[in-house]
Amino acid sequence: MSANDKTKIRKPSKSQDTQQKAPEELQIANERLNLIASATNDVLWDWDLITNKIWRTEGASETFGYPPDELLSGPEIWVNRIHPDDRKRVYEGIQAVIRSGQKRWRDEYRFRCKNDSYAEVLDLGYVIHDASGKAVRVVCAMADITKQKEMALQLAQERNLLRTVIDNLPDAIYAKDSTARKTVANPAD
Numbered sequence: 215m216s217a218n219d220k221t222k223i224r225k226p227s228k229s230q231d232t233q234q235k236a237p238e239e240l241q242i243a244n245e246r247l248n249l250i251a252s253a254t255n256d257v258l259w260d261w262d263l264i265t266n267k268i269w270r271t272e273g274a275s276e277t278f279g280y281p282p283d284e285l286l287s288g289p290e291i292w293v294n295r296i297h298p299d300d301r302k303r304v305y306e307g308i309q310a311v312i313r314s315g316q317k318r319w320r321d322e323y324r325f326r327c328k329n330d331s332y333a334e335v336l337d338l339g340y341v342i343h344d345a346s347g348k349a350v351r352v353v354c355a356m357a358d359i360t361k362q363k364e365m366a367l368q369l370a371q372e373r374n375l376l377r378t379v380i381d382n383l384p385d386a387i388y389a390k391d392s393t394a395r396k397t398v399a400n401p402a403d
Contacts, residue, residue, distance in 0.1 A: 248272065257356040261289060263312070263349055268292060277358050279328030297324035297332055308339065312349045317341050319352070322359070334360045 251258050251271040257278070258271040266288050274285045278295075285291055296304050300323035311319040319339035324332040339354040380387050380400045388399040 254355070255358070259292075259354050259356065261352040261354070263351060274356075278325065278333065295326040297326065300324055304337075308352070311339070312341055312352065315343070315347060315349075317343075319354075325356070333358045334363045 247258070248271060251273045255273065255277065256271075257274045259274070260269045262268075268287065268289055268291070270285050272282060274280060275282050278285075293301060293305055304321050304323045307321055308319050317340060319341065320337070322334065322336050325335045326332055335356050336359045337354055337356045339352050341349050342351040342353065344350050380398065383400055384402060386400065386402045388396050391397050
């Protein structure tokens with residue numbers, strides 16, 4: 215190889231190197247996002263307020279039973295699956311946060327699954343504003359809390375049953391905590 219040939223071989227420029235890394239880094243970022251969504255079992259969704267389109271993670275299909283293409287589109291797909299008794303409150307609530315300039319939104323509501331049952335969900339949102347303060351996106355995480363709600367209801371029912379039994383025993387019943395304070399007592403005490 216002559217000296218002239220050596221000068222013709224060039225290293226890729228930084229912009230070429232950056233262009234080559236960008237798709238790989240994007241793929242890693244997408245994989246990371248999907249792994250996080252899978253680990254939390256949450257449905258992550260991103261509402262572009264400018265285009266009025268919503269993107270969701272695959273967890274929406276797994277959690278609620280819908281094919282992935284059935285949940286892509288605008289907010290009406292999400293709104294129409296909110297239980298009719300919750301719909302107005304939830305939609306007006308998120309709109310109020312968007313209009314107010316606040317950054318955080320939170321609500322619990324019932325969301326219809328593909329099999330027509332309803333899941334109890336906790337939805338947490340973060341509103342993103344542009345430089346002028348206009349809301350441009352809402353990024354949310356929706357968690358199915360049906361089992362937690364059922365467990366809380368069962369615990370409350372068991373606590374009420376225990377309270378009823380204790381209150382109706384003829385003998386004095388009480389319990390104390392570690393500081394010798396009575397925490398439970400019945401009327402016979």
